[in-house]
Amino acid sequence: MQIFSLILLIAVGLFFGGRFYMQRRRREALLNSSLSPDHCKILRARVPVYAKLPEALRGRLEGLINRFLDEVKFYGGEGLAVTDEMRVTIAAQACLLIVNKPNRWFSSLRTIMVYPAAFKSKLTGVKDHVHSEHETVRSGESWAKGPVILAWDHAAYGAFVIDDGQNVVMHEFAHQLDEQTGQTDGSPLLDADQSASRWARVFQSAYAQLQSDIRAGASNVLDAYGATNPAEFFAVATEVFFERAQELRAQDPDLYAELAQYYRLDPVDWD
Ligand SMILES: [Zn+2]
Structure with a gap:
């Protein structure tokens, strides 16, 4: 047996x-x-x-x-x-x-x-x-x-x-990446060489800036939908990173740099 x-x-x-x-x-x-x-x-x-x-x-x-x-x-x-x-x-x-x-x-x-x-x-x-x-x-x-x-x-x-x-x-698949931590909250899994605290600082500041720009009626390259919550902010920022890279980098170089390190891409160079 x-x-x-x-x-x-x-x-x-x-x-x-x-x-x-x-x-x-x-x-x-x-x-x-x-x-x-x-x-x-x-x-x-x-x-x-x-x-x-x-x-x-x-x-x-x-x-x-x-x-x-x-x-x-x-x-x-x-x-x-x-x-x-x-x-x-x-x-x-x-x-x-x-x-x-x-x-x-x-x-x-x-x-x-x-x-x-x-x-x-x-x-x-x-x-x-x-x-x-x-x-x-x-x-x-x-x-x-x-x-x-x-x-x-x-x-x-x-x-x-x-x-x-x-x-x-890109928006929906950014959510797919975001949820890989178990929570869809705008903080996706980062590689070991990327600082989680810097990511949080840069994203919180950019998120707050978008909210205040909306209140003030000021322009922002990110769509207002990104101010819904941090998860939507990451998805909206992803769309803009790939499609309006120059403008995003000019508006917020820190946010652009975090996304460039996360995606390991530099779409500014594609133009
Ligand atoms: Zn969404």
């Missing part, structure tokens, strides 16, 4: 060890692979930032997109048939966030739901001990340990217009 148990244990160990090994090999192969010509064509037509990237980053982005398309399942809402154009356009924008962070992945993401246009979302809240539920119209949502939901028209527009500081896919 003991021998039988031992053999069973070894067999189970070999099975899972083998599966893990095969999965790792498959991922490595995908990360080192180029995009198919059809997918490249989609990127060139729909995601202009791709052509602006330095060559080394472009190659890495292609590998990440291939892994993303292999591991993340897309579903269409309201009868939408999800096409390769949608998958590649969305994957490219999401993967741009981690293009220079080789150890980071959207580890809890399995599915993306794509609606044709802005969709209704039921929000539940508690205020003064009264539970309320109301509907709101959204272009995107990121669920903690769950799916990302996107409106295709907004995702496509965000991919195509790369200098307006608005990008719903």
Whole structure:
């Protein structure tokens, strides 16, 4: 009986060890692979930032997109048939966030739901001990340990217009990165060489500045939605970091520097 148990244990160990090994090999192969010509064509037509990237980053982005398309399942809402154009356009924008962070992945993401246009979302809240539920119209949502939901028209527009500081896919995937600490609070997992106290100081100051600019009616490169809470601030700052890098660096060099160190990118150089 003991021998039988031992053999069973070894067999189970070999099975899972083998599966893990095969999965790792498959991922490595995908990360080192180029995009198919059809997918490249989609990127060139729909995601202009791709052509602006330095060559080394472009190659890495292609590998990440291939892994993303292999591991993340897309579903269409309201009868939408999800096409390769949608998958590649969305994957490219999401993967741009981690293009220079080789150890980071959207580890809890399995599915993306794509609606044709802005969709209704039921929000539940508690205020003064009264539970309320109301509907709101959204272009995107990121669920903690769950799916990302996107409106295709907004995702496509965000991919195509790369200098307006608005990008719903980057916004929702910044939330995905943020939640990897277990809390979506604007403080994502930092690498060992980045100071958490400096991050907190810089972000709190920029957040307070945005709130006071809104009160004073003063201009700020960050969208007012970023003043909702620190998590939204990080997501909005991410959109602007990638799409209005020059202006963000001019307005708040410290905030730009923290984001540049976090994403290990310098989008100012891409212009
Ligand atoms: Zn958000």
